[in-house]
Amino acid sequence: MKTRDYIIGGSILAVGGLLAATYKMRRSIPKNAEAVKNFDVNRYMGRWFEIARMDYMWGKNVTDTTADYTLKGDGSVEVINRGFDLKKGKWVESKGKAVFAGDPTEGRLKVSFFGPFYAGYNVIAVDNNYRYALVAGRNLDYLWLLSREQTMPEEIKQDFLRKAMEIGYDISKLVWPEHSENWSIEFIGVTV
Secondary structure (H helix, E strand, O other): OHHHHHHHHHHHHHHHHHHHHHHHHHOOOOOOOOOOEOOOHHHHOEEEEEEEEEOOOOOOOEEEEEEEEEEOOOOOEEEEEEEEEOOOOEEEEEEEEEEEOOOOOEOEEEEEEEOOEEEEEEEEEEOOOOOEEEEEOOOOOOEEEEEOOOOOOHHHHHHHHHHHHHHOOOHHHEEOOOOOOOOOOEEOOEEO
């Protein structure tokens, strides 16, 4: 009888732990962050230059980084990240797909570059003209400052950095990739 009680108790604990871990993994936005309301996905589409980022696997040693977003007929977003890998000495590209994590008028999306595995992509600040954006990942390890141009006005940059610190980001870990003066360079034989 006692062995049975231990098995049942252990099973309940295991299931509870699994449910707690699953809930934590499903959370796709940092605890103190809030996605933009009244988000207009159509205005967000197009090319963005990466001004700063928390470094991550694909971005390591990559400069001249851009992200191109294209809205698809099914409501998903094609994502193409490009940059120049300084270690490899060549242009690299990563293609993915983003879908809304909930209401399409909220800037909460999830993005996948590896099949069925999605990660949070949360627009937590964007200016009225959709020229500058602050994007949070699923936790405090992922953050991007994006601009439609290769630079960002200092006032907006400081505002975004202040917001990131309030959420809990360690902004000293940001990487600030450089951008070529003339971005009409060749990428795998195609001018971009």
